[in-house]
Amino acid sequence: MxxxxxxxxxxxxxxxxxxxxxxxxxxxxxxxxxxxxxxxxxxxxxxxxxxxxxxxxxxxxxxxxxxxxxxxxxxxxxxxxxxxxxxxVYLPKQLSDDELNAAVDKAIADLGASSMADMGKVMQAVLSAHQGQVDGKKASGLVKSKLS
Known part of the structure; x- marks a missing residue:
């Protein structure tokens, strides 16, 4: 259905x-x-x-x-x-902090991101790979801390 x-x-x-x-x-x-x-x-x-x-x-x-x-x-x-x-109720299960951390690390490694200029690419990769499972604010803060 x-x-x-x-x-x-x-x-x-x-x-x-x-x-x-x-x-x-x-x-x-x-x-x-x-x-x-x-x-x-x-x-x-x-x-x-x-x-x-x-x-x-x-x-x-x-x-x-x-x-x-x-x-x-x-x-x-x-x-x-x-x-x-x-x-x-209609959203998929949210990623835990550890799972989100691993997803961000994987996206950074896959894209070869090294600076804040790559933040958009990393965010897009994380959000598209885990659609509906990630809080954008939480992911954004994590990506910023890892790239700066």
Missing amino acids: SLFKQIDKDYIEAYKAKSTVKVAVLRHLKTAIKNRLVDEKAESLADEVVLDLIAKQVKQRKDSYDQYMKADREDLAKIEAAELVELE
Whole structure:
């Protein structure tokens, strides 16, 4: 079953169960997917594209959560955290710190990267090799520390 069909199925189940948070999250996700379908004039999307859309939604929620915490709005931060939990179900398992470290080392070695000028190439290699499994901020910090 494709990821989009799974999301659609889960949406219907959540709607019937009256799970308001999950329904809202999946409704936003389905809208993003349908917008992409319209943009690409396609009948369906590959799971990689859907994963990319989910990752963007997760990043949005994390950024919003951070902003709400800085603004001392814990009520809104709780909503973002609950939505984040529902979205992360659809992402592949995140790499551990050790696995991320090994992936960055491998990318640096494979590309022969030696300076900050190569950071973009290393980041692209790591993110494409482990799509949806890497937190971009964490990877960026690690690559910076290794190349500088």
